[in-house]
Amino acid sequence: MKQGLLIYKREDYRVNESYAAMLMEYGKKNQLQIQFVFYEDLQLGVDEDGLWMSHKGKRLEGVDFAINRSRESMLSKQLEFMGIRVFNSYDVTYLANHKGRTHQFISSLGIPSLKTSFFYPEFMKSEKVPFKYPFVIKAPEGHGGTEVFMVHTGDELQQILREYEHKEWILQEICSHVGEDVRVFVIGGKIIGAIRRYSQTDFRANYCLGGKIEWYDLREEQKKLVECILKHLPCDYVGIDFMIDGKGKFIFNELEDVVGSRSLYTLKRVDTAKLYIEHVAKNLGNKNV
Numbered sequence: 001m002k003q004g005l006l007i008y009k010r011e012d013y014r015v016n017e018s019y020a021a022m023l024m025e026y027g028k029k030n031q032l033q034i035q036f037v038f039y040e041d042l043q044l045g046v047d048e049d050g051l052w053m054s055h056k057g058k059r060l061e062g063v064d065f066a067i068n069r070s071r072e073s074m075l076s077k078q079l080e081f082m083g084i085r086v087f088n089s090y091d092v093t094y095l096a097n098h099k100g101r102t103h104q105f106i107s108s109l110g111i112p113s114l115k116t117s118f119f120y121p122e123f124m125k126s127e128k129v130p131f132k133y134p135f136v137i138k139a140p141e142g143h144g145g146t147e148v149f150m151v152h153t154g155d156e157l158q159q160i161l162r163e164y165e166h167k168e169w170i171l172q173e174i175c176s177h178v179g180e181d182v183r184v185f186v187i188g189g190k191i192i193g194a195i196r197r198y199s200q201t202d203f204r205a206n207y208c209l210g211g212k213i214e215w216y217d218l219r220e221e222q223k224k225l226v227e228c229i230l231k232h233l234p235c236d237y238v239g240i241d242f243m244i245d246g247k248g249k250f251i252f253n254e255l256e257d258v259v260g261s262r263s264l265y266t267l268k269r270v271d272t273a274k275l276y277i278e279h280v281a282k283n284l285g286n287k288n289v
Contacts, residue, residue, distance in 0.1 A: 004065040026277035039070040087236040096257035113252040115173040138170040175243040188279035
């Protein structure tokens with residue numbers, strides 16, 4: 001039986017406890033022994049014997065795989081160097097959890113995306129931003145719609161920069177369809193469904209922020225955009241978010257590493273925990289899957 005870790009940060013676990021329990025229960029059904037650990041209880045290092053990892057002061061050994069839901073790419077890299085299969089990989093976690101790196105990658109593939117500028121308040125003058133007001137400002141490592149703001153004036157921008165002392169920001173032009181996007185869910189490199197998210201009260205369409213949802217049937221040209229991303233960045237379980245322009249075409253917005261699937265469960269379409277664990281077991285060579 002393969003031995004693995006399920007890793008969450010305490011803050012995230014509080015709202016994902018039931019999902020974590022489902023992952024572990026499906027693990028048992030697929031001959032996977034999964035130990036739940038908090039990221040904050042792990043310690044990583046190197047010594048004369050090489051790389052090591054401990055949990056609450058005890059060295060961890062015999063770990064075959066890890067489901068990393070912590071968003072920490074350094075943890076993923078340490079585990080991979082130790083010969084441990086990580087879901088998602090370091091490459092995915094490194095790119096997806098920094099919006100600037102994500103847009104660099106997507107642009108290199110020739111996929112349409114929102115016009116974006118990387119902004120560093122320490123040495124860039126805010127009065128010379130490259131976009132006309134209003135535009136959107138995002139913390140590059142934010143998720144779930146947090147630390148995303150629409151700014152209408154220079155005074156609003158200065159207030160945000162004073163209140164949130166990040167070293168860098170992402171600035172983006174506003175899409176023609178504000179408050180609407182499509183999230184495409186991918187497990188094992190395959191599209192398992194898509195959800196249209198929309199809000200009439202907020203420019204952010206996130207379901208966790210009160211946005212409404214409905215099932216979305218992808219067109220062939222939209223599937224090809226997703227498949228292009230997956231060809232260059234193999235993913236175990238992610239969400240890929242697209243805005244929709246005035247002509248109904250997809251414009252890339254974000255890549256979610258630790259993607260939530262409450263919308264899929266709400267619509268009773270897909271059991272992502274089951275599919276994810278089955279993918280993990282199959283990837284590890286479990287003959288019973």
